[in-house]
Amino acid sequence: MSCKFRLLLENAEQMLIVCRKEEEFLLRDGMQQLAVLEKASLVVGNDGFIKAVGPADLIRNQFSNESFETKIDCMGKCVFPGFVDAHTHPVWAGDRVNEFAMKLAGATYMDIHQAGGGINYTVEHTTAASDEELFRSFKQRLTRMLRAGTTLVECKSGYGLKLDTELKMLRVIERAQKELDIGISSTYCGAHSVPKGKSAVEAADDIICNHLPALKQLALNGEIHVDNIDVFCERGVFDLESTKRILQAGKAIGLHLNFHGDELSPMNSAEMGALLGAHAVSHLEEVSDEGITAMAKAKCSAVLLPTTAYILSKDMLDAGVIVSLGSDFNPNAYCLSMPMVMHLACVNMKMSLSEALAAATINAAYSLGRSHTHGSLEVGKQGDVVVINASRWEHLIYQFGGHQELIEYVIIKGKIAYKNDNILGL
Ligand SMILES: N=CN[C@@H](CCC(=O)O)C(=O)O
Numbered sequence: 001m002s003c004k005f006r007l008l009l010e011n012a013e014q015m016l017i018v019c020r021k022e023e024e025f026l027l028r029d030g031m032q033q034l035a036v037l038e039k040a041s042l043v044v045g046n047d048g049f050i051k052a053v054g055p056a057d058l059i060r061n062q063f064s065n066e067s068f069e070t071k072i073d074c075m076g077k078c079v080f081p082g083f084v085d086a087h088t089h090p091v092w093a094g095d096r097v098n099e100f101a102m103k104l105a106g107a108t109y110m111d112i113h114q115a116g117g118g119i120n121y122t123v124e125h126t127t128a129a130s131d132e133e134l135f136r137s138f139k140q141r142l143t144r145m146l147r148a149g150t151t152l153v154e155c156k157s158g159y160g161l162k163l164d165t166e167l168k169m170l171r172v173i174e175r176a177q178k179e180l181d182i183g184i185s186s187t188y189c190g191a192h193s194v195p196k197g198k199s200a201v202e203a204a205d206d207i208i209c210n211h212l213p214a215l216k217q218l219a220l221n222g223e224i225h226v227d228n229i230d231v232f233c234e235r236g237v238f239d240l241e242s243t244k245r246i247l248q249a250g251k252a253i254g255l256h257l258n259f260h261g262d263e264l265s266p267m268n269s270a271e272m273g274a275l276l277g278a279h280a281v282s283h284l285e286e287v288s289d290e291g292i293t294a295m296a297k298a299k300c301s302a303v304l305l306p307t308t309a310y311i312l313s314k315d316m317l318d319a320g321v322i323v324s325l326g327s328d329f330n331p332n333a334y335c336l337s338m339p340m341v342m343h344l345a346c347v348n349m350k351m352s353l354s355e356a357l358a359a360a361t362i363n364a365a366y367s368l369g370r371s372h373t374h375g376s377l378e379v380g381k382q383g384d385v386v387v388i389n390a391s392r393w394e395h396l397i398y399q400f401g402g403h404q405e406l407i408e409y410v411i412i413k414g415k416i417a418y419k420n421d422n423i424l425g426l
Pocket residue numbers: 089118119122232260263308328330331332333
């Protein structure tokens with residue numbers, strides 16, 4: 001006999017609901033008062049969506065005659081919504097471990113980039129790699145992200161620059177969307193660097209006249225589903241005007257604007273993102289006060305990346321900006337774990353524990369236009385859940401690098417996607 005419900009998580013010590021009333025995102029005050037239930041249970045239906053969440057006694061009475069495909073006793077454990085990683089570059093060949101040593105010896109990101117290393121080095125290796133090779137390493141990275149609790153991740157292309165390699169990367173992302181459990185928001189980032197021998201204006205023309213029409217056609221054929229468009233808006237890469245042209249052309253074919261701005265130099269990217277209706281701008285280390293105000297007004301999310309930058313979150317939170325977090329996983333920042341990202345956000349960006357959690361759940365989902373289905377444990381949302389073996393939720397952030405021992409289950413649409421058999425306890 002088939003069961004009526006897919007999953008029951010029973011009697012959790014703490015259940016991190018996150019939102020109180022279906023908010024699309026949380027601002028500073030809401031982030032500081034997350035919805036947390038004590039002694040709570042959660043039910044996921046056969047369609048993979050949450051059917052009930054509430055006090056354990058109530059759920060027990062309400063569902064006493066029902067059958068569940070899987071039941072997990074969560075006594076002594078905490079339950080979170082799956083984490084959302086709002087910014088990653090996970091499809092590439094050729095690591096850059098040597099650059100880590102160079103940076104420690106004093107080289108800057110731009111020194112390395114301009115000497116032909118950085119993104120350009122990864123472009124060479126990614127161009128030479130086969131689809132299969134790229135898929136294999138991408139799959140391993142996604143598996144590591146999943147084991148660290150990420151259930152929805154934004155994945156960028158951007159190590160091709162030329163159309164055929166960009167499409168190769170997007171096809172690899174598409175294959176992962178079809179074959180793997182983890183949720184993916186796919187981003188075309190052909191304007192990640194200016195290809196050798198071209199100016200930024202020429203590269204922008206090529207993207208607008210050749211890349212985007214090809215993407216549009218492939219989307220119409222149902223071959224590739226891209227959600228977002230990204231540009232590295234930076235002095236010496238894509239200037240403000242070229243960035244604007246590319247983003248506008250992307251918007252015209254239905255892509256969400258979600259781009260790198262104000263990272264190494266003040267570019268007024270935040271102001272432009274707000275004006276163009278961007279869902280999100282990432283980095284923002286050099287954002288102006290006007291840019292912060294404009295983003296708050298436009299409800300454009302700021303995706304902060306504590307693995308690559310140390311800025312303070314306070315000004316943005318105080319100004320009413322929707323702050324999100326991403327791992328920025330890329331060959332220059334090798335971190336796949338959102339619990340570690342949240343820890344770094346607390347220690348280096350001075351976010352509180354609950355602000356970091358909201359930024360890695362509901363707000364990150366908002367930055368990808370997915371907060372109606374992801375980012376909180378509310379009825380009607382996708383049953384994406386992380387169960388940890390600790391009786392207070394803060395342990396997951398406090399125990400830096402401890403997620404491998406703490407995370408017991410990662411569940412996607414009510415199905416166990418990862419079970420950790422090596423739980424050691426606290
Ligand atoms: N800033 C541009 N892009 C990446 C780095 C990519 C790379 O170095 O390969 C970032 O977000 O940090």
